[in-house]
Amino acid sequence: MPTTATRSRRRARADDAPARPLAGGPRSTGSTGATGSTRSTGVRGVLPTLSLAVQYAAGGADLPTRAQARRWLRRALERPAAITLRFVDEAEGRALNATYRGRDYATNVLTFVYSEPGARAALAGDIVVCVPVVHREAARQRRRVAAHFAHLVIHGALHLQGYDHETAADAARMEMRETAILGKFGIPDPYRS
Numbered sequence: 001m002p003t004t005a006t007r008s009r010r011r012a013r014a015d016d017a018p019a020r021p022l023a024g025g026p027r028s029t030g031s032t033g034a035t036g037s038t039r040s041t042g043v044r045g046v047l048p049t050l051s052l053a054v055q056y057a058a059g060g061a062d063l064p065t066r067a068q069a070r071r072w073l074r075r076a077l078e079r080p081a082a083i084t085l086r087f088v089d090e091a092e093g094r095a096l097n098a099t100y101r102g103r104d105y106a107t108n109v110l111t112f113v114y115s116e117p118g119a120r121a122a123l124a125g126d127i128v129v130c131v132p133v134v135h136r137e138a139a140r141q142r143r144r145v146a147a148h149f150a151h152l153v154i155h156g157a158l159h160l161q162g163y164d165h166e167t168a169a170d171a172a173r174m175e176m177r178e179t180a181i182l183g184k185f186g187i188p189d190p191y192r193s
Helices: 066-076 090-101 129-139 145-160 168-183
Strands: 012-015 049-058 081-088 109-113 123-128
Touching: 012 049, 012 123, 012 129, 049 145, 066 123, 066 145, 066 168, 081 090, 090 109, 090 123, 090 129, 123 129, 129 145, 145 168
Parallel strands: 049 081, 081 123
Antiparallel strands: 012 109, 109 123
């Protein structure tokens, strides 16, 4: 994984949505930062701390800002975390999915987990979002692109924390959590048509 190549533990999670290749111009601006501040959520106590690096390896005027991504991630996190969030083009998304999951197409979101499952220490991992796939899915589902980016970033953060959708019960639990978080941002349930 290019964003954290020195890590030894790699487990990729993804949601499969086969995609046609589209070109996207590279744009790269990485930034990192940590916050030790917390604020009251009124429901869950305080939001966990987050060390976040955002990388833009794909172009697009409608990409989420670092501040938007930070808000989405902090709402989704249940414990402190160090996350790299990378927005990629079709070629990189396809290469990562092929390398780490053996599937030769770009998928909407991949999550690389580096921390031990169930560990009490801070989470560590990468979330990779494929911009052209997000645009196609948003158009096909008649959803706002920004809302779909929010959903997939939150979805990736939940995978980072061990949420899954391999069984109907796990999927229902994960979808309920996603819907509740998205609702805090005024984003409708993505699982309703």
